[in-house]
Each structure stands twice: as C-alpha cells, then as structure tokens.
Amino acid sequence: MSELDKINSIFNAKIDNVKNKEELQNIKTEFFGKNGQISQQFKYLGSLDSDKRKKFASDLNKIKSDLSNQIEQKFFEIENLEINEKLKNEKVDVTLPVRPYQQGKIHPVSQVIDEISSIFSEIGFSVAEGPDVETEYNNFTALNTPEDHPARDMHDTFYLQKDKKLLLRTHTSPVQIRAMLNGKPPFKIIVPGRTYRCDSDQTHAPMFHQLEGLHIDKDITMGHLKGCLYYFIKEFFEVKNVKMRFRPSHFPFTEPSAEVDIGYRIENGKIVIGEGEKWLEILGCGMVHPNVLKNANVNPKKYQGFAFGMGIDRLAMLKYGINDLRAFFETDYRWLSHFGFDPLDVPTNYRGLSK
C-alpha cells in the first residue's frame, strides 16, 4: 500500500465519523494544514526523481481534490442537518388568520356603467355628460314636451325655483340637446347619469341612473336602432341569443317610438334573460322627433337618427340578481361588500365584461 493509499484510507475512516463543523475543521487541518498529511506529501514531491515525480504528482493532485471535495460535501451535509435541526423549532400555526385588511369594492352602478361604456365603445359611441340641474327648456320644451303636454305629468319633477324654470333633470335626454347644440353632426353618444323624480316607494327611488343613447347621421334608420340595441342587450347580458321585441309606444321626443321587451324565464328562483315565454320591458327608444332636431339646430331634412333611454340600476338588478332598488342608495356596509365588485375587475371586451 502506497503512502497515498494509506492517507486515503485514514481519511475515509475519519470523515465517516465526523459529526459537526468543528470535527470537520480538525480533519481539514490534519490533512491540508501547513503540516498536514497532504501538505507533507507535496513537500516530499520535490525530492523525487523526475521520472517518478510526474506520476506521483498526478496521483497526489487527484487525491487532494478528491479529499477536499469530500470535505466540502460533508460541510454541506452538516450544515443542512444543522438548519433542519433549527427549523424543527420554528414551526408556526399557518391556519392563524392573515394580517387584517379592508377589501374595497366598486358600486354595482359604477361597474355596470363601465360595462355599458365598454360595449358601446366597440361600436363607436362616445360618452357625453350634462348637468344634474337643468332648465325647464332643455328638460321638456326642447324635447318636444311643451308646458301643457300631459306627458309632463309622467315625470314627477323636483323644482329649484317657483317659476319651475330650474329643475333636477327627470331624464338624461336633455344631454341630447346640449350635445347637439355644442357640436356638428354626426352625433354618436351615450350618456350615463343621475336622474331625479320625486317619487319614492319600494320600486322607485327619488334618484336613479339612466343611460341615454343618441345616433344622428344622414341615413340612420330604425333598422340601425334595432341592430344597435340587439347588439347591446346580447353583449350586456353575455348571452348568445336574445328574444327581443319592439312594441309601439309614445315619447314626445321620438317618432316613431317603441318600448323594447326581452324574453326571460325563471329558473330555480333566478331570472334567465334572453329566452322564455315572459316579456320584460327594459328600455324606451325611437327615431328622434324632427322638432327636437330643429330645437337643437340640426336640420331634420338632412339628418335623422335614433335615441334610446334605459334604467342603469334596473339593468344592474337584472344582470346581478339584486332585488331591491332602494338598497342601491342606502350605503349598507354589508350590501356594498356583498354586491360590490373587486376594483381589479375592470370590464374589458377582450377579458370579458364580468367574471
């Protein structure tokens, strides 16, 4: 047995018994220290004949790297053991509750307005707005509803002045007038906003939200109106098909006027929109009355188009199964948390309107 083999076997015997870093350090010194066994052999190397030296050097280097690798490996082994030993005492109960945080929510009306805007954005509508306080002229007269028109009875109006010249808008339609007076045709807008009627019971709130739509151009027909609303309803309720019917009605500011019903049925106590034997009225619409265009400085001989109006709160109720309109405005923490939307759920047309 050569000297090197001897060293190797001594080393192997020792390293197997090493228990901690200290003992490992001792071995390291014993073999690689200044006077260590390996270091001694390197000194001995010089005294060898050149023909033997080459082989011995190669053997020695091999055993050196082999042993130091073993030491290194042993070091990691011990270190791991030590860490694992330490971790045994570091166990926490991960079933304990997380750090408290408050989850913010978006109100269903806001969420639905975002959804609606996203849908109409796809087909080229822009969002317009108008003031909550309106003139009697913009709210009624300009919309072809003169003072002695019985249709005014259908709007229970809040007034700010005795002469009734200033009021809280009863619908978003006056924004049609404002938009048309402030621009040039074509017009393609939607107007979500607050509207007011002094009426309050289980199904009526003194303030609610309406969505107005207006599309005026040279050749817009009732066919476009139908197509636009069909598209909207289908997208909004996120269904493939919707049974929809137009029913003649009357609004002073459109002619012809229609109310739109959609089919629905009740399944397991929940409303299913789109199909079924029952009809649900969801909006009013029509071709903008020539008198309205005239009042808004648009030439009715050149331009024509459609307008529609619908209740945003009601759309939200139908889509998200909310029963009570009044609760929308009562700021009950529990209700807001229950029906509110995560702020990350921004309706988009590529990711989908809703989760």
Place this chain on the structure above:
Amino acid sequence: MIITIPWLKEHLKTKANEKEIIEKLTNIGLEVDGVKENSDAMGLFKIAKILKVEKHPNADKLKICDVSIGKKEILKVVCGANNAREGLITIYAPPGAIIPKSNFKLKVAKIRGVESKGMLCSESELNLSDLSEGIIELKNREKDLGKSYFKSKSDRSIDISITPNRADCLGVRGIARDLSSTGIGKLLPIKKRKFKKSAKHSIKISIKKDPNQGCLAFGSCFIKNIENKESPEWLKNKLIALGLKPISAVVDITNYVMFDLNRPLHAYDADKIDQEIIVRDSKDGEEFEALDNKKYKLKKGMCVIADKSNVLGLGGIIGGTKTSTEFDTKNILLESAYFLPSSIRKTARSLSINTDAKYRFERGIDPNSILEGLEIAADLILKICGGQVSKFLVGGKNFNKNKIIEFDTSRFENLIGIPIDINEAQKIFKSLGFECKKSKKYLKVETPSWRPDITQDVDLIEELIRIKGFNNIKSVDPEKKRESETLNFKQKLFHLSQRSLASKGFLETVTWSFTDSKIDQQFSKGEKEIQILNPISSDLNVLRRSIYSNLAIHLKKNQDRGYEDLSLFEIGPTFYGKNPGEQQIVIGALKSGKVSRKSWLEKERSFDVFDIKSDVIKTLTELGVPEQYLFVNDNTKECYHPGRSGSVLLKSEKGPQLAYFGEIHPAIIKKMDFKEPNIFGLEIFLKNVPEPSKKIRQTKKNFQASDFQKSERDFAFVIDKIFKIGLLEKIIREIDYKLIQNVKTFDVYQGENIPKDKKSVAINVILQADDKTLSEKDLDQISKKIIEVVKDKTGATIRS
C-alpha cells in the same frame, strides 16, 4: 283605460279570442297592463248592514261593529272608519277575500286584542274611486243584504295603458277602430238614432268672448219629465267592470258614453239653473262647490259654466253640487262641449283636480263628437228614464275642416329602413279613419278629427309601422368602428378614481345628490344653500354642497349597526349654485375606527391623519400628478380638525386646490353623535387635476441607473418646533439633485434633552453618483454642505 271583451265586441265584429286580442293590442301600441278576474273572487264582497257599533276597548279610533249579511249570524268586525254607524249599508269583505287595492288576502285576525271577522271596505280599497276616507255608504240597498256587490258574472276587465298622445283610445270605440286596422275584425257602424224632439229647449246658452275662453263649442239638449232611477243591470255591470260605482241612471249614462266613445258629457238638474247658462272666464276669488264635495276658490280666467247667480261647474273638469242630478230630478240639461286641452290642464293643475273628464279633455277630445254624444246619451235616457227631448243645439266653433298632410311614402323607407307599398299605406290609413287621395308623388292624407296628435309626416310613418308591425323592421348590425375616443380626460379620471379608491380598501357608495340641510351646513359653512322646492321629505331638502354630508349620515348609520372600522367613498356632484353647470365632481371618502382591531398579529391602533394623507397622495399620483408636484400645507377648511388636517395643491401654495384631508372636526362628530368618533376624510376635486399635454411615454426620460455603490448618511437636526418638515426635506433635496437620490425623515422627537421650542428630526439621505463610488472624502464634503445649508436656511443645528 279598462275595457271588457263583450263591450269591445259591441264595436268590433271579430272572432278573435281574448288572448289574440290582447296580443294585437300590445303589438299596435296599446299596451295591456293586466287582466283582472272579476268573477268569483269579487263575488265574495257582500252588501251588509251595521246593526250596532261599540267602542273598541283598547283603541280610541277603532269600533267594533255588529254586521249582518242577511242571515241570522251576526259578524263582529273591527273598523276604523269615522262614518261607521248603526244602520249604515255598506260592503263587507269576509276572511278569504282579496282586497283589490292591496292584493291583501283577509284572515280572521285580532286587532288590538279583539277578533275581527273580515272588514268593511272603503271605495279606494275596492278600486272604485280614490275615496279612502270612511267606508262605502250604499243607499236603497237594504233588500240586497247578503248579495254580492260585484255581479259574479261580470266580465274580466282588460287594463290598457294608453299613451298621452292617444286620446282617441280613451273610449272603447277608439280601441276597436285601432284593432280593426290590424285585420282582426271589422269596425261596426254606429247606428243612427231618431228622435221626436217634442220638448222645448228653454235654457239660453252663451259662450262669452272672454280673453281666456277655454270652451270652443257647446252642445246641449233639454230633457223633461224624466224619472231618474237606478240603472238597469246591464249598465251597472258595465260600469262596475270598469271599476266605477253606479250612481243613478242619468249619471251612469253620461259616464257610459264617456267610456264608450271618449265623449265626456255633463247633466245638470235644469230646475236648479238660474235662468241661463253662461260659459265664461272665472272671476278672481269666485267660489264653487264641486261634486267631490270640496269648495274651490277660483282664480281669474278659468273656464266655468255658470248661470245668472253661481258657478255651476268647471268646464270639462268637474260639475258642481248646485245643479247635480238626484233621484228626484225631473228635467235635465245635457251638455256636450269641446274645451281647449291647455285651458283644462292649467285649471286642473292649479286646483289639483283629476277627473276622468279632465283626463280626456286635456289629451284632446274629438270636437266632432258633440252631437253624436248627445244623441246616444239622450236616446238611453229616454229609454231608461222616459221623458221628452228637445232639439240639439250646438254653438261655437265649427270643426268640419280636417288637417291634410302631403305624404311621400318614400320617407317611410328612409326612416324605417324597409319599403312600404303605396296601396298598403292607403289601406292602413283608411282603416284608421284617415281619408287618402293618391296624387303623382305622394298621398294626400286627411287626418280624422279624433287624432289631434297627427301633425306631420313622421306621425303618419309611425301609424304605418305601428300597424304593419315593428317586428317587420329589419335589424342592421352595428359597425365596429370607432372614430373618436370613448372617454375624455375627465371621464377617464372619474373611472380611474373609483378603482383607485376601491383598491385602497374603500367601499364605493352612491348616495342622493340631495341631503339634509342641517347636516350639509356642518360641512359647508358660509356657502349659500340650494333648496329644493318640493323635496321628497324635509330631511332631503337641499342639493348637497359637500360630498361629506351624505357620507357622514351613512357612516353613522353603519356605525349604529355595529360596524365601526369603515372606509366609504363616493364620486359625484356637489353643487355651488342653482344654475345648470354650477356643480363639480368631487371624490369624498371617510374612514372611521381602527387599524387591526383585535388582531392576534398586529397591535391595534386608531386611524390617523397620515393614513388619510397616504390615501390622498397615492390616489393623486395614480391619477397622474407626479408626487413632486403635490404641495402639501396645513391650510384647511372649517369642517376639519384645525391641527390635524391639510391641503394638497398643485406645485405651490398658489396652485389649484387638489384636495383636503384630515380629521373631521370634533364638534361635528359630537353634534352628529357618532359611536366611533375617530373619523378622517379626504376630498379630491377632479376639475383641478391637470390634464397632461403629452402621453407619459413621450415625457419619460431614458432609463439610467448608476452602476456605482450608493451610500447613506443619517442626520439629526434640532430645529424650531413649528418648522415644517416637508420644507426641510425639500431644502435638503434641492442641495444637489444629482447626488442626493432620496431624503427620508425617520424620526421626530420632542422632549428631554431638546429645548422646549425645538424638535429633533432624524433624516436619512441616500447619495449616489453616476460616475464613481463616492469616497469618504466626497461623503464628508456633501454632508458638511447639507449641514451648512440647513443651518443657513432654517437655523437648525446638528444634534450632537
């Protein structure tokens, strides 16, 4: 408008059944609101007599009535009506009956400890009228005790909602005409009546040429020697099916004609008229007692029907008690007139009267139905009550010229999107009563006198498509093309703010734009209040001037429910004037309570002003204002705690006000009596958030990061107590923008070892150069400079 199928069939020859008729009605714009079963359920309501009335032992306003329905059994019924008295004949609803007004099913119930078997009904509860005071009083019905009040075989009534433009459909005949145009049946002609006009029309009638004269035509006839009585069963049933209460033959007949032909009439007891009938403007202050038993004080210029001494009625709205017909009336004057819709509406609104006649006249009655109405009513009166009729007199304007519209049928296709054949158009018009003449390019369409709503070609187009069917309109798919941005900058801000606040733990709410003036005053001192003249209730009487008003009210409500750690926000308008546009969009948020309440992990602490400040700063930077542009000072509003609140302005103290934040003033908290008084708020004024002129990508600098080691130095300055640390940080930052990467205060100390008027501020400064690692020497140099500049500008010394 309520109709029954048999009544409809008196005008329309059709084989269609109820379901088909209802579907057609809806398709042509006469929306069916509902169908009411009158048969079995309504048969439960019995004619009854009160035999005895006792006081309720436990309630002052209640009575216990012994009620008989003709059998031996006496029913104990608790009743609250003032007019419940011994001997009264009224209508009794037994347990199991469903009250038409409320749809409430009666049960045997204990009312204040006394058992009541059913109830006695008011007219409004039975949908007979709006009269809700007291129970129904029936006359001459003792013989009918125990009989059903509503005939059990009376017809199902169909409730049609008539839009305000369709006055002509406020009569059964008008509805029949519309239906006939759909091809479902044929409109039957009205049969001509012949009269022996043997009586003399002895009452002179004149329409005064007054400035406001609302009566354009007045037709009448005199009928003498009648015997007024209860109407025959057929007539009573008709009226009951409509929800009307039969009164007497004369009154019932006028009502019948009104609902049949949309032709309101009025019958006067001729013997009570003082000499003659004068149709004139009312004088200011004139008084008159109407058939609703109310006295009205008239204003100048209302259209009245008067005699020599009194006002007898408000023309077209309501008759008066003076000349009302009774069972003993012998001679009557029957009126059939035409009143201007605007005049009717003005008078009725100013006096708050609503009647079936007013409802019809204000929508427009066929002025050419005056004579027809008189004839049909006179005929029925003669048949039922006997007597002799005079000739029919009609005075005033002649309405025999109808409007003619020249109609180009191609307009139909332009507007609707599908073509219509000229013959088809002609057929529809004719079936609706329009006369048509074809000329080369267009149709000459003469509108019938009962359609005042038709004035121009779009009205005709609507008639055509309504009858042709909206389902025939071909849908055109929308084009997916966008030529202008969906949202403008302010709208984008609005949407972004919602998500921004919600992502900070705030719940979004939407509250009324109006509020309680008492609360609003707390938050908007010194600003002018904007009152609503007709608020829904006295605590919702002003437009909100502060976004806090409603938030505070609702925060309190939630606290009262036991939720104390709350963060709420709203984005919406606040108002600073009553003119359109005097409003701005404000983000308002309130948070109350504690952070980490009862957490095993974190130490609980109260929300403080730096929580709300973080929310403000973070939100504003998310809205696109760079943090270095946010200038914070302690100018604040009255609704905040003066020491724990501040302002955020754009760039400098002169910049536009971006926001306020801070603790809500303890006086307000106390006044509103909050359970959890630790409340902080923020207001952000969106109109002052600047719109960047360029996109971020255009203004963003190239990315450059130093590869050299950064260094840190900490300083402790002893500085005047009132000196703003925000400014101190700014001073240091400005010393060398290149070298000084960040300045951060990490401790503020007052107390031992520090003079009373001073504080110690510990500041961490991060230093880094682009071109080298800073040496000890460099660092010493800059540190020295920092200490010197700070000392120079603020008088602060370095703490040793």
